[in-house]
Amino acid sequence: MALSVDSAPTHGAFQTSLGGIPYPMLADFHPKGAVAQAYGIWNEERGVNRRAVFIIDKEGIVRFKQTYEKGIPDAADILTEVERLG
Secondary structure, three states: OEEEOOOHHHHHHHHHHOOOOOOOEEEOOOOOOHHHHHOOOEEOOOOEEOEEEEEEOOOOOEEEEEEEOOOOOOHHHHHHHHHHHO
């Protein structure tokens, strides 16, 4: 799933502009950034969450966390991490 501080309607417009995405988007809108803060990826200076990937197991334990300054993560790298933990 994806998470950002944008509102649900903004997420809908973003998804539509991409032709849809195959996972849910969560709005960390109010209180703004509360989830990002809890996961340690809140960027106070910009008022947004940092780009990050988490792999969380069925017990709710974070098994992998990586933040990214620019661009999007390589899907193959993420899948390698999932397989490694599996």
